[in-house]
Amino acid sequence: MSKTADTPDSDTDDDTAAERLAVRKRAMDLLARREHACTELAGKLKKRGHASDDIDAVLADLTAEDLLSDARYAEALVASRASRGTGPVRIRAELQAAGVSEADIRAALDAAEVDWLDVAEAARRKRFGADIADDYPSRAKQMRFLQRRGFDMDQIAAVCGN
Structure with a gap:
């Protein structure tokens, strides 16, 4: 029983x-x-x-x-996106959307040995060529492109010569 x-x-x-x-x-x-x-x-x-x-x-x-590991995921995503020309602002947003903690995001971005100005410049050159635009509409177009790619205004200004 x-x-x-x-x-x-x-x-x-x-x-x-x-x-x-x-x-x-x-x-x-x-x-x-x-x-x-x-x-x-x-x-x-x-x-x-x-x-x-x-x-x-x-x-x-x-x-x-x-x-x-969320920390390992964050490190892998930062490396992957940076190699594709994506900026830290957009990477941060992607990691937040994936539910990664702010501490893990900050650690991954800090640990990444990435020169964000070089990444931004390479993305701008790939899209628009070596020349920085002289006229305002063309320069604004390049700046909007970099902003959409996830670079902050300081990085954009440094790359676009402002």
Whole structure:
């Protein structure tokens, strides 16, 4: 009789363990492709129909095992975006949208060995050529471009010769 009383609990435990294993496998598959922010990974797993409790437990385990790290994600994103000519303002906004803490964002931007003026100048040159515009409309166009790319006004002014 006690055996039948234990059966539903053990089935529930087995189901929970199997579901968490499936969530972990899916999370590891996603992490194998690239770094993810914790909230970003949780959203992807939730879209695939996994339960929030299972997702939270698996993400806590992955974080404890240092397989999931918002700081590492932030560093990877800063390096990637800077190499593509994106400025720190836009990178900061992307990291905030991904749910990365302000401390991790600040640490990643500070640790990046990026000369933002060089990145801004390279982006401007790639788009508009070597010459800085003489007339106001052309210069304003270049400045708006750099602003959309995520550079602050000090960086833009230094690159555009103001």
